Amino acid sequence: MSREAPHAATPSRPLYRAEQVRELDKRTIAAGIEGFALMQRAAAAAWQSLKARWPEVRSLSVLCGGGNNGGDGHVLAALAAAEGVAVQRILLKPIEELSGDARRAADMATAAGVEAVAWHAELAFDGELLVDAMLGTGLGGEVRGEAREAIEAVNASGLPVMAIDIPSGLHADTGAILGTAVRACRTATFIGDKLGLHTGAAPEWAGEVDFRALGVEAEDNADLEPAAHLLEAGMISAWLPPRARSAHKGDFGHALVLGGAPGFGGAALLAAEACARLGVGKISLATAPEHVTASLVRRPEVMVHGVRGAGDLGELPQQADVVVVGPGLGQGSWGQGMLQSALAGDGPLVVDADALNLLATRFSGQYRDDWILTPHPGEAARLLDLSASDVQADRPAAALALQRRYGGVVVLKGAGSLVAGPEGLAVCPFGNPGMASGGMGDTLSGILGALVAQGLPLETAARLGVLVHALAADMAARQAGERGLLAGDLASCAQILVNPTTGQDDVAATR
Structure with missing residues (x-):
């Protein structure tokens, strides 16, 4: 009595673990896209996502960590400033201690005239909207130190928050809170959608998830089998087509x-x-x-x-x-x-x-x-x-x-x-x-x-x-x-x- 699969593919979005997304990132760079160019794409996508959700924004506080996630924040700060938005750039790691693409991104924001201030516990947020670019998907253990202080300050502020790639403190594979995490209204995530953005604590802490592929076709990498698939409403019509007009109760x-x-x-x-x-x-x-x-x-x-x-x-x-x-x-x-x-x-x-x-x-x-x-x-x-x-x-x-x-x-x-x-x-x-x-x-x-x-x-x-x-x-x-x-x-x-x-x-x- 089992029904055969429908001819059309069942709608679903592939979800990946953080390690798989990092591999996709490496392969994209190896294929000829410079790492800093990919970072610029991500920051531009995040900025567009932010404007789509908060089109009237006039001031931002962007919290930048020390890795590539922080680099995305630096570039976004530069893009926002170029469009006349007042930007407070908050550093959880001094610019002189950054390296690679993250340093290039920080220098880009500085060259664009975006002032930077080091994070400290008494710091007041100037922006009407906060951007979380602190920790990214590489976090494996519990959040500690200044990052924890900053996350708690963000959550206590009562201000709306946009997270870049993943809310800081949320596990990218499980959706668990690693001690504490940013409570975001929207999360713009890139290249491959993350499993941890859709289960566990994520539905509450990640807010709206806006996936941007950045031109990367993750499914073309057949050896990287998705960790899961995200169910979509189109599955209903794919599997429940109109009934035959001659149907009777014994058919069902x-x-x-x-x-x-x-x-x-x-x-x-x-x-x-x-x-x-x-x-x-x-x-x-x-x-x-x-x-x-x-x-x-x-x-x-x-x-x-x-x-x-x-x-x-x-x-x-x-x-x-x-x-x-x-x-x-x-x-x-x-x-x-x-x-x-x-x-x-x-x-x-x-x-x-x-x-x-x-x-x-x-x-x-x-x-x-x-x-x-x-x-x-x-x-x-x-x-x-x-x-x-x-x-x-x-x-x-x-x-x-x-x-x-x-x-x-x-x-x-x-x-x-x-x-x-x-x-x-x-x-x-x-x-x-x-x-x-x-x-x-x-x-x-x-x-x-x-x-x-x-x-x-x-x-x-x-x-x-x-x-x-x-x-x-x-x-x-x-x-x-x-x-x-x-x-x-x-x-x-x-x-x-x-x-x-x-x-x-x-x-x-x-x-």
């Missing part, structure tokens, strides 16, 4: 949700409703008997079965094209029986919530190629026998470790959700803080189950489901705000997203 699969232990029925209902809204042909729900009435009232289209234990399931798991197990499952005997029944089947699974906790405790050692696991950082930590802070310190590594240990596809939820599968790592740049409320993961499980039931390849279903889930949350937040956003708000928005022609006159074009 049968999903079964196992969940809702006594007293925990809401999670399973949310998963079942999301599954139905994503277009599955038939949706069954096996839940504790006391939740049957609520399910019939909320969503009568769902075929609900009250089960007192696994023995009441009968042939339900075998009849389904996918089993979603975990929402409201609990870790007691009822939940254990449901998970055992799911694991005994030979069809694909979506595993969430307490089903993941049971995998880490009572069902350890499981490995399958046909499941999607959807842990949040706490659940991921239990599955890896780590702490949640360990997981968050290197989310990409944790997602890949989970996939190697358990197989299938892993969705590591959180800001910049990650999807790890046989094809590699994908990052979702969408979503918002309103999703920090109960039931969001249950809704995601239902979305994933619907896509798997409809025949999408497992890894594609995981990537697409995470994308739709996040975009639906963004749509719902635009309608009513982030505070008070409920998991139940997402299903109807998700339906619109997978039916982008809904509302047009040509009904035959709807999906």
